[in-house]
Amino acid sequence: xxxxxxxxxxxxxxxxxxxxxxxxxxxxxxxxxxxxxxKQFGHHSYQAVIIQKSDILGALLFRLTGAxxxxxxxxxxxxxxxxxxxxxxxDDCVKLATKAKAERLILEVADHNAPAKAFYQNYGxxxxxxxxxxxxxxxxxxxxxxxxxxxxxxx
Numbered sequence: 348x349x350x351x352x353x354x355x356x357x358x359x360x361x362x363x364x365x366x367x368x369x370x371x372x373x374x375x376x377x378x379x380x381x382x383x384x385x386k387q388f389g390h391h392s393y394q395a396v397i398i399q400k401s402d403i404l405g406a407l408l409f410r411l412t413g414a415x416x417x418x419x420x421x422x423x424x425x426x427x428x429x430x431x432x433x434x435x436x437x438d439d440c441v442k443l444a445t446k447a448k449a450e451r452l453i454l455e456v457a458d459h460n461a462p463a464k465a466f467y468q469n470y471g472x473x474x475x476x477x478x479x480x481x482x483x484x485x486x487x488x489x490x491x492x493x494x495x496x497x498x499x500x501x502x
Contacts, residue, residue, distance in 0.1 A: 367395055370403045374422040376457070393419070396439040398432050405432040409440055409452075416444035418454040437470055444499060451498045457482050458491040472497045 368384025379387070392412055398405040405423040409416055418440065423432045444452060455478065456463045472495040480489035 366403055367397070367406055367408065370406050370424075371408070371420055371422055374424055375420050376422075376460075379420070388419075394443065396436045396443070398436060405436055407433075407436040407440055409444070411444065411447050411449060414448070414450040416440065416447070416449040416452045418452060433466060434470070441497075441499065449499060451496050453494065453496045455481070455492040455494050458493050464493065467495050470497065 367388075368379060368381035371379045371384065372381040388408065392410050394409055394411065396407045396409075397403055403424070404427045405421075407421040408419040410419060421433060421436060423430075441452065452472070454467065454472070456467060458464075458477075474493050475496050476494040478492040478494065481492035482490040484490055
């Protein structure tokens with residue numbers, strides 16, 4: 348078991364939020380550019396759960412919008428994968444969403460990302476839809492996005 352700080356909630360106005368852009372740029376799925384991150388996610392509805400020592404080991408970005416919590420991105424540094432950090436961050440996100448009176452969590456995942464889909468399904472998320480040809484891969488191909496949800500009353 349790795350020794351890491353307890354996951355913490357940050358707001359977009361916190362200076363540590365700036366490090367998230369670089370982290371997701373390096374270890375996420377290529378949707379974010381570090382220099383644009385704070386402009387794109389500076390609204391108060393965006394929050395993050397982070398596990399860190401001196402550097403960020405894992406981060407989960409989410410948005411609270413009334414009865415819904417949308418998970419935007421989750422990433423773990425390669426050296427710390429398969430050590431339950433994603434589960435710890437998801438647990439914290441569920442607690443924060445429940446406290447904010449959200450009724451469900453939603454997310455989307457690339458159809459070809461079998462490890463992420465398995466993680467979400469094991470956590471209790473159910474597929475509810477598909478966005479055809481939503482993501483682009485490095486070769487210029489198109490990949491479907493699977494939309495998944497988790498009702499917090501059933502979590």
